Amino acid sequence: MYKRAEHQKLHNKTILKNLKNPDMQMMIMILLLCSVIFITILFLTKGGKSNTPSSPPRLPLIGNLHQLGHHPHRSLCFLSHRYGPLMLLHFGSIPVLVVSSMEAAKEVLKTHDRVFASRPRSKIFQKLLYDGHDVASAPYGEYWRQMKSVCVLHLLSNKMVRSFRNVREEEMSLMMDKIRKASSLPVNLSELLANLTNDVICRVALGRKYGCETDFKELMERLTRLLGVFSVGTYVLWLAWIDWIRGLDSQLEKLRNDIDEFLERVLEDHEDSDGDRTDFVDVLLKIQREKSVGFDIDRVSIKAIILDVFVGGSDTSYTLMEWVMTELLRHPECLSRLQEEVRTICKEKSSVLEEDIQDMNYLKAVIKETLRLHPPLPLMVPHESTHDVRLRDYRIPAGTQVMINAWAIGRDVATWGPDAEEFRPERHLHSSVDFRGQDFELIPFGAGRRICPAISFAVVLNEVVLANLVHQFGWISTEYQAEVAESTGIAIHRMFPLYAIPSSTS
Structure with a gap:
């Protein structure tokens, strides 16, 4: 002892x-x-007693980045079931508010629209979209208002949309001829629809088609893919070396140079031309020369706006048509009903004209239902708050990024009922709900100040093409009716191309 x-x-x-x-x-x-x-850190990850929306536990330094997964719209929807329709995440040190219900979306995009009208800075958008000189990613302010007015007035107004009718009809007729020549063999509808939208956009914006050029098609594919890639360095600055290690920085730099070289060539072609063309590039160059809109438009802004037209008008349009045909082939009864409507209205015609569309209520219902289940941009383009604001008694500080999960809102059981996951166009036949920004349960194109200005341009092409596909042909699916795998990226289309067998109705 x-x-x-x-x-x-x-x-x-x-x-x-x-x-x-x-x-x-x-x-x-x-x-x-x-x-x-x-x-x-442990206290912060458990949320603490702060007047902010509910948050999932987060890891030190990276926050909730590890919870995004390959399909962020699905992962965030799952998290919102537990943490609510207003959910606060942290990507690195940046607060991100995720909105997953129509009521919450209405508060952000209508009640406090001006506060949330700006865009966050992103390394990828800075590199590929001319550092915010385009319309989609420009910060809210005078420059954005001026550029948007130019686009709406000279390309996207109802008058301009009607003036491009011949272009739509000619390109659609060429696509129908290709299908007709398939002779009951499977056709790649995804490729046909992508080429169609590219060709229409090229003719309207650039004056001629570039879709047949391999380098242009490859350029657009790289662009849409990289716009949907997640940049670690944007949210965690000290981990920016990861983007360099995995080759993202070099890919962005090369693509930026390739895009700029292509657009510069397009501008030079138009400047050297003696023809009396009236495409969008000519309009922009004329505005630049004559300073007819009261402010200067430089060369960078022209290239950024042209690029916006392709990003916003081509990939999203073909994605919607691809999903419509996918759902119709998965639901033969809906396809039969749509064919009956179209063929009844156009029984004496070989093709559907744009004026025939207005009485096709089931066609419009099919498109609405597809936009509900498959919004082309499920998380839309992020917003950012410019001032402190109170949202449902929560304090949302300035500089908070906002992600509107249109995919989750479109599948919300509280809004759409217990069959919200089912494709049922009939739900829209006696409903006034539309997708043009006034009804927040269906906002595939956004709402408020930053709503997509090209809705009319996209819808008229989608309607007439889909009506003609079911009017002129019968369709047989070549795949099983299981759930269809989604791609990754900013626009969500099918992971694998859609093949179907056409049969002539004559």
Whole structure:
């Protein structure tokens, strides 16, 4: 017993001696500091008692980035079932508000529209979209208002949309001829619809088709793919080296140079032309020369706006038509009903004209239902708050990014009922709900100040093409009726092309 007591005294003296050692004191201070930091982080990840929306637990430094998954619209929808339709995440140190219900979307896009009308900065958008000189990613302000007015007035107004009718009809007729020549063999509808929208956009915006040029098609594919890639360095600056290691930085740089070279060539072609063309590039160059809109438009802005037309008008339009045909082939009864409507209205005609569309209520219902289940941009383009604001008694600080999950809103059981996951166009036949920004349960094109200005341009092409596909041909699916795999990226289309067998109705 005595020896044990002596040993304990000696041990205590050793500890006291060590505690007086400066190195030991420094080590203890470091351990205490680390403990405080760990406890603080643990408290923050559990949410604390702050007047902010509910949040899932997050990891130090990276926040909730690990919870996005390959399909963020699905992952965020799943999280919202637990944490609510207004959910606060952190991507690195940046707060991100995720909106997953029509009521919450209405507060953001209508009640507080001006506060949330700006766009966050993104390395990918900066590199590929001329650092916010386009319309879609430009910060809210005078420049954005001026550029949007130019686009709406000179390309996207109802008058201009009607003036492009011949272009739509000619390109659609060429596509129908290709299908007719297939002679009951499977056709790649995804490729046909993508080429159609590209050719229409090229003729309207650039004056001629570039779709047959391999480098142009490859350029557009790279662009739409990289716009949907997640940049770690945008949210966690000290991890920006990851983007370099995985080759993202070099891909962005090369694509930026390739896009700029292509658009520069397009501008030079128009400047050297003696013809009396009236495409969008000519309009922009004329505005630049004559300064007819009261402000200067430089060359960078012209190229950025042209690029916007392709990003917003081509990929999303073909994606919608691809999903419509996918759902019709998965639901033969809906296809039969649509064919009956179209062929009844156009029974004496070989093709459907644009004026025939207005009485096709089931066609419009099919398109609405597809936009509900498959919005081309399921998370839309992010918004950013410019001022502090109170949202449902929550404090939302300035600089908060906002992601509107249109995919989750379109599948909300509280709004659409227990069959919200089912494709049922009939739900829209006696409903006034539309997708043009006034009804927040269906906002595939957004709403408020930043609503997509090209809705009319896209819808008229989609309607007439789909009506003619079911009017002129019968269709047989070549795939099983299981759930269709989705691609990744900013626009969500099918992971694999849609093949179907056409049969002539004559």
